[in-house]
Amino acid sequence: MSNTVAAPRASGTPDSDPALRGAVRILTPSGERTDEPEYGCQVADVDDEALLALHDDMVVVRRIDTEATNLQRQGELALWPPLLGQEAAQIGSARALRSDDFAFTSYRENGVAYCRGVTPAQLMPVWRGVTASGWDPYSVGMATPQVIIAAQTLHATGYALGLQYDGSDAAAIAYFGDGATSEGDASEALVFAATYKAPVVFFCQNNHWAISEPVTLQSGSSLAGRAAGFGVPSVAVDGNDVLAVMAVTRAALARARAGGGPSFIEAVTYRMGPHTTADDPTRYREPAELEAWRRMDPIDRVEKHLVSRGVLTDERRAETQAHADQVAKAMRDACIGMPDPDPMSLFEHVYAEPHSDIDRQRTRFAAYLDSFEDAR
């Protein structure tokens, strides 16, 4: 049996990357704002001030990411999935949402959560292991992180169907990765969304890796092309260009609100960090690849642009940095102070209504715990 490689390993550098070729781009890596014929109009209103705000968002979520990674190293968090490198994809899309839209995400969308109004403090408990969810989904219009790959694509589709039935012009958006596109659920979601013309946006962050597997192992061709085959209009966008991401997301949301049904967005970006704090990327990817992508850093190009526009002054930088530090501190304080949950909370919320087997086990466990009290 021959041993030729079943699938290419390397995931490709930006220059050679087929996914990036033809992807919608407005802000070039060198910081030049071009007028993109088809989508440019979607962000015509995004002036220097607005762009500075997006820059602030990106700096803050990157700071959150760094702080959380440190907290994990210090044993304050059990795990953390960094978004380093995906700031533009998450901020550009999340800032295109309306408060009554609803996001269903994976575990990596902490930047999206930040934009939805999830407080940094609320980001901590799940990764510290004190609860399965840090916030009430309805209070922020975002579901809690989904660990089962691609499962949320169907939830977003069903929620969108509900919006359609309610006569609302809000939309649902599903965030998932390149690897997720291989799961049957992701394809079934495209089928259901297309059939019912559900107002849902499928936002795929192609960060080129699914843990150690390159996107080339998940698909023989472009992910954006995948959706088109289901009758779902799709577009590939430079995922490290916050303006372009916002533009295509706004266009997709507009289609959904107008009854035009689902859309698929492939945001071509790169996971600059490890899969999670438990991962070691040096085992499976070339340093050169990472280096090449560093030149595409989503924050750099915005700064270059804003500097060239003369609006990102030293004062402004300092303000942003101060904001980021303050957010990071709030997060750290909330994390470190967090008490362990009450053992008896084990039995809470398993059911919404009384369940006799749970009640029996609760009673017995309470007696069990008491037996230790008595022992003292």
Place this chain on the structure above:
Amino acid sequence: MSNTVAAPRASGTPDSDPALRGAVRILTPSGERTDEPEYGCQVADVDDEALLALHDDMVVVRRIDTEATNLQRQGELALWPPLLGQEAAQIGSARALRSDDFAFTSYRENGVAYCRGVTPAQLMPVWRGVTASGWDPYSVGMATPQVIIAAQTLHATGYALGLQYDGSDAAAIAYFGDGATSEGDASEALVFAATYKAPVVFFCQNNHWAISEPVTLQSGSSLAGRAAGFGVPSVAVDGNDVLAVMAVTRAALARARAGGGPSFIEAVTYRMGPHTTADDPTRYREPAELEAWRRMDPIDRVEKHLVSRGVLTDERRAETQAHADQVAKAMRDACIGMPDPDPMSLFEHVYAEPHSDIDRQRTRFAAYLDSFEDAR
């Protein structure tokens, strides 16, 4: 909440059918053999004699279908899934296979089974309910019928991967329906096949209905287009044109044998009968639709052609009819004579190696049956 129809009901007549538009066709409904530029060469060798043989196949499998339906009505079979209307799709593709190729089908591919060498007698036991499989898959190069929709698309992909590893130039072919394309497994099979360039042909019979659901409920756009989005070359063919079906299947098999990887074929045909003998199509589809498709009958056009060629003489017709009747009789005889299985066979083949729990239950059940003997 408005009640506008979530999805169109009617499945479309041949004239209005988007799937048929642009589908490969060689033999027109009026029986004219055209030279199709791209695929015509694949069947250049199919002369009058060869076409007469295909005609014989189609007449025989239709006869098998009729006989089996009668056997079910007479209570000799528990159920039967007719292939009426899909003879060209099944014969044209199955006759393109080599004996060392391997077919993984659903429950409806009795025409394929016939071509693989499954005897009419072997078709009966499963539908009579005496065994889960009527033949040894390895003896005919065809798996036993798969009831779980789309599951076999992955089995074909895995088998094809095995062929590739063995250095064989044989191929696997998966038969499934339009409804099956909605199952996650069908999409995952496309992903795996594309990634590993597995020598597998995905043969989708779009017979326009999944029990009572029109294909329009399964897909917003063409099924052939679906596969292209996964990087799997695909083509739509007039599924009622036995020559065109054979041509595109041969082309797909050639690609597989040459290491070109998977292909997808959408054979646009029509389920002229009920889903199974237990179904009542009048509850959900327009008689007019069926009428329109009758004009596309896969056998008619071959007969028109062969008559115009002067080779389908009355003698020849009689021979074919006699062949069909003889096959039908053999099938009926085998079916009616079939004894019920031995109760103790319940425990056979659950495991390939001894299993103590099964052994205990077998022993006890034998004792249980004996207790009745004793009672006598």
Place this chain on the structure above:
Amino acid sequence: MSAMTMGGALNAGLRAALTADPKVLVMGEDIGALGGVYRITDGLQREFGPRRVMDTPLAESGILGTAVGLAYRGYRPVCEIQFDGFIYPAFDQIVSQVARMHSRTNGAVKMPITIRVPVGGGIGSAEHHSDSPEAYFAHTPGLRVVSVSNPQDAYDLLQDAIACDDPVLFFEPKRRYHMKAEVDTARSRPAAMGTARVLREGTDATLVTFGGLVQVALAAADAAADEGVSLEVIDLRSLSPIDWVALATSVRRTGRVVIAHEAPESVGLGAELAAGITERCFYFLEHAPVRVTGFDIPFPPSKLERHHLPDLDRMLDGVDAALGRPSSLAEED
């Protein structure tokens, strides 16, 4: 009161639920124009429209995953899985999403999803059309599991299940769809969910079963009575939670129990019933609980199913074992 088949009672129960609450949706394969392969949803799409009674694409994970999203949005989806054997593609969405969403979100998101499944054998079906998958779901925290055996319970429990804020697996024994009985549609009776029901009182042994085997158990009790053996017959109805009080009350009186179900024996619901009853009635038991179940084999071809499925004779063989009489189930050594 009006005479209904179990299928008719389910149809009436769905109609009542759709009428009572605009958030109730019915979804599944072939449930619209066809009315479902068993006609349980017959006429509902015509009456309530294609949005409240939705034909779905052919994908079970898609059906349940979409239902989760609809529930997230405040709807109460009633999903039909066409046959028992076709629920497995949806297993991940059911076990990891439907069952855990309420606890995952600390109670913020409710999953009032009812999953209707025609189950079991006895009707000569093809492969994958006769499974009894209740154990998989009764073992899964976060789910409630109900199995109905007659038209009245079908009508009542289906509405209870839809009204319940927790996800409910609702098992309908195919072989009883045509069973006819008087049904009181007044909904005056207290909700039955979570409770078992003593169908026949007896003193010598307790015979516990559910779903399609309940009628068989009653017939077995008749036959036993002819031989002077008095059996108490209990219809479990709720498989999660289990009505232990009803079971213990009966077994402490009779001292002997026979448990019957169609599913394979190993790690089946009968194992839980036997273990739980032994825990509660150990000092009252005259004999170990006896299990009369399907064998540990994939559901066999239809011509063999009558040998695989517990019938009157096998139940009586189990009763003999429980009474310490000669039986093929006599204790192992």
Place this chain on the structure above:
Amino acid sequence: MSAMTMGGALNAGLRAALTADPKVLVMGEDIGALGGVYRITDGLQREFGPRRVMDTPLAESGILGTAVGLAYRGYRPVCEIQFDGFIYPAFDQIVSQVARMHSRTNGAVKMPITIRVPVGGGIGSAEHHSDSPEAYFAHTPGLRVVSVSNPQDAYDLLQDAIACDDPVLFFEPKRRYHMKAEVDTARSRPAAMGTARVLREGTDATLVTFGGLVQVALAAADAAADEGVSLEVIDLRSLSPIDWVALATSVRRTGRVVIAHEAPESVGLGAELAAGITERCFYFLEHAPVRVTGFDIPFPPSKLERHHLPDLDRMLDGVDAALGRPSSLAEED
């Protein structure tokens, strides 16, 4: 003999199997260059190439469905499911295809597929990374289920499983991957598959468990001994089939049994063990079998898992119950 961690023993077992039989393939997510998230396949792709050690697309149903096709073609796939909680998308292929193909084809097609699954809690993982799904599979006819607790069994049983012509669910307790012990790689010992093992002899009660809890049980037995209670500890090892002879032999001697597992109690493997032991040892039992298990809840956040998972104290509480002493598990009323 050489000292190995359980992870190392599994790696060695896979290497031995790949070397012994060219038809053996290893496939799964991230098992190539990365060597699996637990490094169990470390170095194997480099040694045997990307065809025999295949990284697969991210789709569990695809992994198992493709494995079925490979087995159909005569290969012996060893599939790695990355974590317990990710096996459910493959449930349909496992339950309806892998488990039934041999019986469906009357023995013509064998399914020598080994499904390796890191299982259980105790390592502070995120949601869906600590499940114990053994009951679902032990209830499924056509599958064999193995759970290893130490390096030697891991090395031996993995090779037995791969060599077996039936599909085998092979559960590896994550919390023991780093457990170190001497491993005899001679393969001289008779195949252990299907058999339980008495790890410690005792006279007052039998403590039965498997996988990650075996070490806890041994520690509990030590603690009990200090209090003058002699526990016999049995490592079940095979969850399907169950070694009833070993269990009955022990319980008939001790008259009392405590069963421990991490999975929820209801319809868990413990229910089958309790029911089966009662059937075989009824007249020898001094007390109803006692179950010490995870609660009937979704696996909790990691900061709570130590309360959910049976530990030394909860096992001893169960022993107290079995001995008729005061315990939180005292009989229901």
